[in-house]
Amino acid sequence: MIFKKKRYVRIEPKEKVEIKKDLWFKCEKCGKLLYKKKWEDNFKVCPYCNDYGRMTAYERINMLADTGSFKELWANMTSGDPLNFTGVKAYKEKLKEEMHKTGLKEAIVTGECKIGGISSVMAIIDANFIMGSMGSVVGEKFTRAAEYALERKYPFVCISGGGGGARMYEGVISLMQMAKTSAVVGKLKKAGLLYISVLTDPTMGGIAASFAFLGDIIIAEPGALIGFAGPRVIEQTIRQKLPSGFQRTEFLFEHGMIDIISKRAELKENIIKILKILYT
Amino acid sequence: MERKYLDFEKPLEEIDKKISTLEVGKKNGTVENVEDVVLLKQQLAEKTKEIFSNLSDWQIVQLSRHPNRPHTLDYIENIFEEFIELHGDRCSADDTAVVIGIGKFRGIPVAIAGQQKGRDTKENLYRKFGMAHPAGYRKARRIMKLAEKLHIPVITFIDTPGANPDIKAEEEGQALVIAENLMEMAMLNTPIICVITGEGGSGGALGIGVGDRILMQEYSIYSVISPEGCASILWKSQSAVEEAAKELKLTARALLDLGIIDTIIPEPLGGAHRDWSKAFELTASAIYENIRDIKTINVEQLVELRYQKYRKIGFWNEGEEKNE
Numbered sequence: 001m002i003f004k005k006k007r008y009v010r011i012e013p014k015e016k017v018e019i020k021k022d023l024w025f026k027c028e029k030c031g032k033l034l035y036k037k038k039w040e041d042n043f044k045v046c047p048y049c050n051d052y053g054r055m056t057a058y059e060r061i062n063m064l065a066d067t068g069s070f071k072e073l074w075a076n077m078t079s080g081d082p083l084n085f086t087g088v089k090a091y092k093e094k095l096k097e098e099m100h101k102t103g104l105k106e107a108i109v110t111g112e113c114k115i116g117g118i119s120s121v122m123a124i125i126d127a128n129f130i131m132g133s134m135g136s137v138v139g140e141k142f143t144r145a146a147e148y149a150l151e152r153k154y155p156f157v158c159i160s161g162g163g164g165g166a167r168m169y170e171g172v173i174s175l176m177q178m179a180k181t182s183a184v185v186g187k188l189k190k191a192g193l194l195y196i197s198v199l200t201d202p203t204m205g206g207i208a209a210s211f212a213f214l215g216d217i218i219i220a221e222p223g224a225l226i227g228f229a230g231p232r233v234i235e236q237t238i239r240q241k242l243p244s245g246f247q248r249t250e251f252l253f254e255h256g257m258i259d260i261i262s263k264r265a266e267l268k269e270n271i272i273k274i275l276k277i278l279y280t
Numbered sequence: 281m282e283r284k285y286l287d288f289e290k291p292l293e294e295i296d297k298k299i300s301t302l303e304v305g306k307k308n309g310t311v312e313n314v315e316d317v318v319l320l321k322q323q324l325a326e327k328t329k330e331i332f333s334n335l336s337d338w339q340i341v342q343l344s345r346h347p348n349r350p351h352t353l354d355y356i357e358n359i360f361e362e363f364i365e366l367h368g369d370r371c372s373a374d375d376t377a378v379v380i381g382i383g384k385f386r387g388i389p390v391a392i393a394g395q396q397k398g399r400d401t402k403e404n405l406y407r408k409f410g411m412a413h414p415a416g417y418r419k420a421r422r423i424m425k426l427a428e429k430l431h432i433p434v435i436t437f438i439d440t441p442g443a444n445p446d447i448k449a450e451e452e453g454q455a456l457v458i459a460e461n462l463m464e465m466a467m468l469n470t471p472i473i474c475v476i477t478g479e480g481g482s483g484g485a486l487g488i489g490v491g492d493r494i495l496m497q498e499y500s501i502y503s504v505i506s507p508e509g510c511a512s513i514l515w516k517s518q519s520a521v522e523e524a525a526k527e528l529k530l531t532a533r534a535l536l537d538l539g540i541i542d543t544i545i546p547e548p549l550g551g552a553h554r555d556w557s558k559a560f561e562l563t564a565s566a567i568y569e570n571i572r573d574i575k576t577i578n579v580e581q582l583v584e585l586r587y588q589k590y591r592k593i594g595f596w597n598e599g600e601e602k603n604e
Contacts, residue, residue: 074598074599075599076598076599076600077596077597077598077599078596078597078599079595079596079597080594080595080596080597081595082538082595083527083528083529085527086527087514087515087523087524087527088514088515088520089514105599135594136593136594136595136596137594137596139593139594140594140596143591165483166482166483166504166505167504168504168505168510168513168514168528170504170595171503171504171527171528171529171530172502172503172504172528172529172530172535172538172540173538173540173593173594173595174504175482175483175486175503175504176486176540176590176593176594177593177594178458178459178462178483178486179462179466179486179489179490179590179593180590180591180593180594182459182462182463182466182490183462183463183466183467183490183586183587183590183591184591185463186463186464186466186467187587189463189467190467204455205455205483206482206483206504208455208459209443209454209455209456209458209459209462209483209487210458210459210462211459212455212459213453213455213456213459213460214459214460214463226455227450227454227455228443228445228449228450228454228455228458228483229443229445229446229449229450229454233445234445234446234447234450237445237446238446238447242447246447246450247450255451255452255453257453257456
């Protein structure tokens with residue numbers, strides 16, 4: 001017996017676990033273990049519970065733009081620190097950390113590309129960078145992208161998943177980005193150019209209350225959290241639990257706020273269909 | 281109205297009380313010494329100056345929410361020669377948190393929209409603490425579209441903790457209506473003047489706050505989030521509100537320096553709540569000067585200037601490589 005026990009002790013599982021971590025992914029919702037490559041090929045949608053994982057901006061581009069067509073614009077733009085915000089953590093530090101963590105310069109990627117062969121301009125919010133919140137750079141790059149579309153008369157597609165909405169560290173400057181981006185959408189409107197807005201999980205606060213909801217056509221992924229006030233804020237205000245499904249895509253669809261609910265795997269196809277009708 | 285005092289105003293309360301006792305006494309003939317009143321008033325002015333020359337940002341936040349502060353309807357009733365209140369969003373409801381109408385301002389016909397707070401619990405429930413629902417933003421937009429049609433300026437009065445965060449607001453598309461207002465105001469073919477008179481609470485304030493001139497009263501605030509909200513999110517503690525208020529740069533002075541607002545409207549000594557008529561007078565002159573200024577600009581140019589005004593807001597670095 002004693003001899004046997006010793007043999008058990010000798011097993012060293014460390015290496016195996018590390019390999020597993022690379023190859024396997026545990027679904028955040030149902031907890032099932034998924035083969036990571038397969039999950040990513042399925043656009044980060046869990047095949048068991050259909051939970052939509054968050055995609056990075058570049059994963060979105062790979063999924064939506066025709067292969068090799070994406071030309072990134074203003075890639076190196078970084079945020080200033082208008083308030084000289086120190087607080088619990090200095091904004092400058094926070095920015096550095098986020099850049100290191102995500103490999104991104106900011107919460108938005110913009111560029112020109114072809115979608116189904118049609119020249120378009122795309123702006124993608126990345127929810128991994130400070131919750132995909134809108135600071136000066138998100139506002140400026142979105143505005144430039146829209147103006148770029150305006151000059152070339154290209155359709156403009158924006159994928160917005162910004163959890164925090166406005167970026168506290170930039171105070172009112174962040175709030176003003178709502179006005180700035182809404183104003184440029186007004187320019188697109190005046191010029192008669194198409195603006196497709198895709199709402200992904202989560203689209204809240206200042207981003208929802210500006211460019212995200214101003215799309216001529218609004219597409220949303222299933223089950224995404226979309227709204228103005230955060231669920232916790234609402235619960236605190238009304239002092240009761242929110243009904244399930246509240247502020248989710250399907251809830252908004254029922255209330256007439258969304259045109260199309262599109263599965264992620266069909267998103268590109270749906271965008272192309274719209275572009276083909278209007279631009280070919 | 282019963283006078284209320286913030287903690288840091290307490291020293292004024294004592295002097296106020298002494299003065300009113302003496303004044304009552306004078307009226308009844310029981311007090312004869314008039315000089316005491318004059319002396320006390322001098323003392324009051326000095327004490328007020330002392331307190332107000334050294335306000336912290338958090339104290340300014342408290343002043344912006346002062347229970348005695350004049351509200352939108354007080355301004356409307358006192359600075360317009362004529363006013364007719366209009367109602368409804370022509371879609372679903374008449375939001376009582378928002379007041380709209382047409383009026384005459386120094387002979388000029390204008391359209392008016394503003395958030396209205398209540399003064400007591402009953403009134404506040406009726407006015408929803410000045411927190412508008414989608415119907416309120418549509419109501420405001422409606423009067424602005426009318427102003428555009430009639431070629432008259434729009435004046436908005438901003439005083440709200442924020443847009444209403446409840447279930448109904450979400451069901452009716454709070455984010456959507458605010459977004460639409462921002463876009464419509466940016467494009468509106470008529471002058472817009474926005475006056476922040478109390479609390480400029482985030483997107484709820486901005487929803488009627490895009491314009492050619494943004495005026496802000498000396499002790500009003502404008503912020504992306506309340507200091508309380510910021511403290512609980514970043515500091516995870518309410519004891520950090522003072523620090524949060526300071527970090528957010530939400531005072532008129534800070535926002536003028538940042539180029540977000542155009543004019544600070546000075547307030548009477550001790551704040552607008554201590555001398556309403558003076559506050560109305562100062563606000564009216566500031567509005568008048570700004571209307572006179574922008575009335576000379578042709579509308580097409582005005583809208584383009586408005587676009588450029590917002591277009592340039594932001595602080596960023598281009599980065600090493602310049603592409604495009």
